[in-house]
Amino acid sequence: MSKLYDLLMQDYRIREGLNACINCGTCTAICPAAEFYRYDPRQIVNIVQSQDEAAIEELLKSETIWYCGECMSCVTRCPRKNAPGLIIMALRSLSIDLGYFIESEKGRQQYVLCKDLCGNILDYGYCVYPRNFDSAGHPEAGPVWAWEEKHLDEVFERLGGNLDGDGPGACRRIPQEDLDQIQRIFDETGGTARLETVRKAAEKKAAELGLSVEEFAEKVNTTCSPFHFNH
Amino acid sequence: MIYEGKQRIWSDYQKEIPDDHYFYVRSCIRQAFFTGSEVAFLDITRNRLGKDIFESEHHTTCGGIAYHSDTIPHETVMTIVARQFALMHKYGYENYVCSCITSFGVYAETLETWREFPELQAKIAEILMKTCRLEFAKPKYIVHASDLIFKFRYQIAARAVHKLVNVRTGKPLKVVEHIGCHYSKMFPSKGVGGAEYPYVLAGMVEAWGGEVVDYPERRHCCGFGFRQYFVQANRGYSLSNTHKKFESMEPYHPDCIVTNCPGCPYFLDRWQYVIAEQTGKTYGGDGRGIPVLTYEEMAGLVMGYDPWDLGLQTHQTPVESLLDKMGIVYDEKSKYLGKGGKDLGQPAHPSCLKI
Numbered sequence: 001m002s003k004l005y006d007l008l009m010q011d012y013r014i015r016e017g018l019n020a021c022i023n024c025g026t027c028t029a030i031c032p033a034a035e036f037y038r039y040d041p042r043q044i045v046n047i048v049q050s051q052d053e054a055a056i057e058e059l060l061k062s063e064t065i066w067y068c069g070e071c072m073s074c075v076t077r078c079p080r081k082n083a084p085g086l087i088i089m090a091l092r093s094l095s096i097d098l099g100y101f102i103e104s105e106k107g108r109q110q111y112v113l114c115k116d117l118c119g120n121i122l123d124y125g126y127c128v129y130p131r132n133f134d135s136a137g138h139p140e141a142g143p144v145w146a147w148e149e150k151h152l153d154e155v156f157e158r159l160g161g162n163l164d165g166d167g168p169g170a171c172r173r174i175p176q177e178d179l180d181q182i183q184r185i186f187d188e189t190g191g192t193a194r195l196e197t198v199r200k201a202a203e204k205k206a207a208e209l210g211l212s213v214e215e216f217a218e219k220v221n222t223t224c225s226p227f228h229f230n231h
Numbered sequence: 232m233i234y235e236g237k238q239r240i241w242s243d244y245q246k247e248i249p250d251d252h253y254f255y256v257r258s259c260i261r262q263a264f265f266t267g268s269e270v271a272f273l274d275i276t277r278n279r280l281g282k283d284i285f286e287s288e289h290h291t292t293c294g295g296i297a298y299h300s301d302t303i304p305h306e307t308v309m310t311i312v313a314r315q316f317a318l319m320h321k322y323g324y325e326n327y328v329c330s331c332i333t334s335f336g337v338y339a340e341t342l343e344t345w346r347e348f349p350e351l352q353a354k355i356a357e358i359l360m361k362t363c364r365l366e367f368a369k370p371k372y373i374v375h376a377s378d379l380i381f382k383f384r385y386q387i388a389a390r391a392v393h394k395l396v397n398v399r400t401g402k403p404l405k406v407v408e409h410i411g412c413h414y415s416k417m418f419p420s421k422g423v424g425g426a427e428y429p430y431v432l433a434g435m436v437e438a439w440g441g442e443v444v445d446y447p448e449r450r451h452c453c454g455f456g457f458r459q460y461f462v463q464a465n466r467g468y469s470l471s472n473t474h475k476k477f478e479s480m481e482p483y484h485p486d487c488i489v490t491n492c493p494g495c496p497y498f499l500d501r502w503q504y505v506i507a508e509q510t511g512k513t514y515g516g517d518g519r520g521i522p523v524l525t526y527e528e529m530a531g532l533v534m535g536y537d538p539w540d541l542g543l544q545t546h547q548t549p550v551e552s553l554l555d556k557m558g559i560v561y562d563e564k565s566k567y568l569g570k571g572g573k574d575l576g577q578p579a580h581p582s583c584l585k586i
């Protein structure tokens with residue numbers, strides 16, 4: 001029996017998302033990630049169901065589990081009612097909890113994601129907060145966003161939003177008492193612990209690489225090795 | 232016989248959408264980037280159709296984007312979801328309408344998990360009480376905001392000032408409809424028409440005079456992919472998926488695209504700009520690209536709202552080609568003005584995509 005498999009089975013998403021896989025490959029055929037990256041969800045489901053400790057450990061440390069876009073297109077199509085996308089989510093969670101995520105280029109990106117997305121949630125109550133969506137970091141947002149960024153308050157006012165305002169409305173300031181509740185939810189449910197795990201692993205890795213955490217974040221956010229791709 | 236069979240299949244995918252009295256929750260991405268769409272949703276449902284749609288300032292993100300970027304544990308997102316539901320209950324509502332498709336998927340997934348594992352539901356209820364002093368409750372009905380506009384599509388058609396018809400040729404406009412993956416791919420029974428015959432947007436297009444374009448990659452993901460966009464190094468994933476869709480729809484010459492997800496309209500709009508800048512290729516025929524709308528923007532245009540009140544000036548791919556086809560008269564000079572005509576300057580012009 002595999003210890004890692006047992007840990008995975010504690011995740012409700014695996015209990016919901018893994019039945020006997022018949023290796024038909026339908027999930028891979030429909031998967032947008034499989035077309036772009038060297039990625040095969042069928043193989044991932046097969047490895048998990050094999051309960052092979054070494055193979056699961058290798059998977060948890062690999063680039064592979066970070067390629068999925070969690071679109072859940074595979075869920076509709078699997079004839080066995082498997083959910084490869086949910087299995088991936090369970091693998092990623094375990095990879096983070098065990099600190100394995102830091103071993104791969106794509107896994108390390110969790111540092112930037114945690115910092116940005118959870119930072120927004122805890123500070124503002126939103127996953128995405130417009131004042132933190134800078135056009136320098138998002139050139140694809142185009143000149144129209146560069147213009148909007150410069151006139152954010154006026155554009156919100158023009159469109160009837162309530163940017164940082166009191167009461168309801170688009171991008172309102174969420175009251176502190178509510179943000180405190182979200183913080184307590186994070187503390188109680190392992191959200192804060194996960195952020196700590198990721199932060200500590202990133203700081204250690206940055207030191208190993210001789211980088212400051214800021215340099216590490218920049219490197220992680222922009223490095224893309226060619227070996228990930230299918231073409 | 233065949234027709235009856237199809238009717239029967241279709242009836243499996245009908246969902247009950249209550250007529251009135253909803254607790255409304257916003258979408259992080261849509262309120263930030265499609266502010267005018269959420270404003271229009273509330274104006275159409277509350278003021279034009281007289282519905283009771285209640286919003287509390289105390290609701291927050293559902294945590295969905297962070298969850299699907301694997302930055303928060305399963306129990307964290309479930310408790311945030313429980314908190315949103317508890318607020319609904321506290322304010323005396325049992326119908327829940329959300330603006331976000333990622334949220335809609337998270338709610339469907341959470342309710343299904345709680346149904347399957349009642350001990351987990353009990354645990355989350357306990358954590359909710361401990362952390363927020365709120366009473367656990369579940370909605371009687373959950374719908375997406377596009378479900379409501381779909382439900383009211385004929386009432387909107389009855390108030391139409393413009394139709395999805397080319398005023399010069401009299402022919403229906405060709406509309407690509409793009410449905411967010413998390414609307415019905417995971418739990419088909421939760422969406423109008425399920426995953427096989429999703430009809431939520433097609434129903435609006437048909438009711439308002441347009442024609443739906445069927446093309447090979449119609450159901451392909453826009454490529455958001457959460458971490459595949461938020462991390463700069465991964466954005467090629469997002470771009471390639473959108474590119475694949477545009478290449479597939481190009482031969483059908485769509486007049487516009489309508490979407491019901493937060494990310495999709497942003498990506499289908501912005502990646503057109505990037506493709507044009509990188510390769511010189513545009514998909515609109517006249518160097519202007521294919522306009523991409525949210526369903527509220529489409530409903531708003533049909534009902535005669537000013538395009539700049541809807542926020543169409545904040546799109547990178549220009550919408551004027553569509554406005555001209557629909558016979559909508561608009562003031563070019565007021566496009567980028569602030570409230571009360573305040574001069575805010577103008578965005579720079581892209582080098583390839585014409586605006």
Ligand code: SF4
Binds near residue numbers: 041071
């Ligand atoms: S959820 Fe992941 S594995 Fe499934 S189709 Fe989408 S990208 Fe592929």
Ligand code: SF4
Binds near residue numbers: 024079
């Ligand atoms: S579609 Fe389902 S049964 Fe087929 S390979 Fe994928 S997970 Fe296995």
